[in-house]
Amino acid sequence: MSDEPERDRSLRDLIALQQQFDSERSTTFDWSSPVTRNDVRPLLHNVLSLAGEVGEVANLVKKYDRGDFGFDTLISELPGELADVAIYLMKLAYQSGIDLEKAILDKMSYNESRFPKDDSARVELSSHWVFRKASTLAESLTDQATGVLTDAYVTARLRPPTAASALVAGALLALEVAQSAKAEGDRSGHLARWEELRPAAEDLGLSYEELVRLARSDLAISSALSSATAPTARPHQ
Structure with missing residues (x-):
């Protein structure tokens, strides 16, 4: 172990220490062997071990919750269990x-844009998300799913868009409104989500009332979009 003060160690330093520790040890396999196309055993071992250590954290919290020991014991034992999780990560x-350090920093940067502090930025992001996802789903939309979405528009007394991406985008907006209404209470849920989704809805020419009508077919819409995302079965060789 290095004599460098612990507070000055970065995540890369800790990983280097772990890698050195692993390289000096072996049992029935090399503790530090890389994951390769031809040998994924280290990946399988680490993923299963990580799941086991996360289970240890859950077990500790479970025992506290059922009254096996007090809060002080929970807090004193939690660091060791979390350390095991971090080591396998x-x-x-x-x-x-x-x-890993770069991956975490990249994810934090992404989350800054995904969950902005400014409300107007959140609205713009929501609109961007709708059209990006709609474009992806439209590529794998089956004829049956297209028919279900078209029927949902007709049931809502709306003219279905001719472009598949627009058809899906409206359906996605309807699902967002339906889910918000169920979670937050009928009209208040509709209105709260509508304010965020308004830019995307207006781009599609959908009003608040029209989107609410379309949201009444949320179960059929959800089923149709789920089938669009389902992986295609591989043909038999």
């Missing part, structure tokens, strides 16, 4: 050739 990353 580090092993999983370096043995797979992943720069």
Whole structure:
């Protein structure tokens, strides 16, 4: 172990220490062997071990919750269990050739844009998300799913869009409104989500009242879009 003060160690430093520790040990397999196309055993081992350590954290919290011990014991034992989780995360990353520190920083940067503090930015992001996802789903939309979505528009007394991406985008907006209404209470839920989705809805020419009518077919819409995302079965060789 290095004599460097612990507070000055970065995540990369900790991973290097773990890698050194692993390289000096072996049992029935090399503790530091890389994950490759031809050998994914290290990946399987680390993923299963990580799941086991997360289970240890859950078990500790479960025992506290049922009254086996007090809060002080929970807090005193939790760091060791979390450390085990972190160690297997580090092993999983370096043995797979992943720069975990960079991956975390990249994800934090992404989350900054995904969950902005400014409400207007959140509205713009919501609109962007709808059209991006709609474009992706439209590529795998089956004829049956297209028919279900078209029927949902007709039932809502709306003219179905001719473009598949627009058809899906409206359906996605309807699902968002339906889910918000169920979670937050009927009209208040509709209105709260509508304000966020208004830019995308207006781009599609959908009013608040029309979107609410379309949202009444949320179960059929959800089923149709789920079938569009389902993987295509591989043909028999």
